[in-house]
Amino acid sequence: MKKRIDSLLPEALIIQDQLIEWRRHFHQHPETGLEVAETASYIRKILKNLDIPILENTPGHTVIGMLKGLDSQNPLGLRADMDALEIPENTGLPYASLRENTMHACGHDAHMAMLLGAAVLLAQWGGDLPQDTYFIFQPGEEDPGGALPIMNSGVLKPLKGIFGIHMDPIQPCGTGGINSDKAMASTDCFHIELTGIGGHAALPHQSVDPIAIAAQVINSLQFIVSRLLDPVEPAVLTLGSIKGGYRPNVIPDSVSISGTFRTFSESIRKQIQEEIRKTLEMYCTRYGATFSLDIIPGYPPVINTPEMCDFVLETSAYAGTALEIRELEKPRMAGEDFSYYLQEIPGAFYWLGCRNEETLCSFPLHHSRFNLDENALPLGTAMHCLCALNFPRALTRLAVSHE
Known part of the structure; x- marks a missing residue:
């Protein structure tokens, strides 16, 4: 298994063009809040083409695909958010938003593309996945939040762990960061x-x-x-x-x-x-x-599970020198409704660098000229896959810490 796991980053690089195509499609067709019907439909079509079952009885335009694995008692969730911001785009990109005053200025277009990429690669494992794995595409992170309705629906009740990635224009592409406890503030x-x-x-x-x-x-x-x-x-x-x-x-x-x-x-x-x-x-x-x-009242603070953070740091080593994720010294005072998942499910929310000053990918999140280095896409895809395939290690860490 280790040899196949070590090959995941090369496999993610092979599908980089597809990741870019997906990300640019989402970027051109942004939707805001909980009303992301077109985006959800596009994602559903891709998951169906991959023969990944889609869970029923999910709230609103939530899309959750699920791959069966060897262990159905300890399922894992991987999350991406789908909504954009009410911001006029000023990037001048050839794939700029086609919707007036609406823009993916927070990297959610990349989040969706990376999770779809993970679904592509993990689907190739068939029933050899270590555990059932949920691909969670959530509407409305920016406000109103979509995480709480998902949690209240009970559809994620079986999960024993959950991970989320957020693009970060502060850190250069090829790097990342994670907080072992307090990650993001209440809002x-x-x-x-x-x-x-x-x-x-x-x-x-x-x-x-x-x-x-x-x-x-x-x-x-x-x-x-x-x-x-x-x-x-x-x-x-x-x-x-x-x-x-x-x-x-x-x-x-x-x-x-x-x-x-x-x-x-x-x-x-x-x-x-x-x-x-x-x-x-x-x-x-x-x-x-x-x-x-x-x-x-806003979102509660994002408080990562320390054992899950250690697991992410350990797992990132499988990406070799292509990706350096380190523990961050300070939390950030921005907010995220990933906090609702972490209140009930052990997990971690971490940052993936996408800064590249040479290509003007250096504007902050929520800026009208925000753009990201698309070389980060296969790195995020690989990390999703690595976390899924190594997840039994995370459960072992968690069990030991609770003894």
Whole structure:
């Protein structure tokens, strides 16, 4: 078996042109949110051509193919997300998005292509796969999230492990990174409406100025992380929007403020919410305004299973010198709904470098000029396959750690 496993990267390189064709098709035909009907249909057709059974009773446009293996008691899941972003594309690529203001600016087109590639290669193993393997194509990662409905459906209840790859324009192609515990943060958002009493700019004493109050609130909100939280706890609070006013000589009736806060701790999440409310109560009471506060819960933090991370690092060695995955020192404050899988299933979510400055593949995720080095595609395909074929090792690691 080791000889065949060692041949997986060469086999992935053989189908690189097909991986690129798939990725560019997805890139040209992006769909957003949970409404990814065309994308799902395209994937279903490929899986059917590979004679890979597709699970029924999955939510919405979720597509899950499943290959039977020698062990049906310890199945594995491999996940790719399907949705794009509402961003106008400015790459100038010949395969640029054909849909106005919609773009695969987060690498999900590559995620789908790599998982389809893994399905192609693993299907060749027939019943010799070590275990049943699920190929999970998930709609709506960006927001609203598609992972939670999948988990609530119970279709993944049998899984004993799950892995996901995300493209990373920070790391060069041929490298990758993984966090052994905290990987990505929670993603809560909030919206504040401050209401005062409008009036003439020359008579501020006859008004309750929500703009002046908003300035005080904004300054104080920045003190929550810097002065009220434990400094060794990672946390971010960012204000992304402030709206109010009509003319330079008019005090408006209201001002709206929106923002997000990120952390890895449930207690810190609650503390930040409480401190935002206390800040609003203090200033509104002092100056005679009122407020409404809407907290929009986001994804929980992505917390990897340490044993599964060790397994990914060990498994990447089968790719030889073509791929160097290392343990990352710091988590990232972005979010991912892969967190819902990891709350119930041991697994790991890791990064695959796709940066190449010579070909202008160096713009960050969610940028209108984001592009990726397509030489990363066979590397990701090979890693999916290697994790599937070596998965019994991961289960052994997990069992030993729990003894």
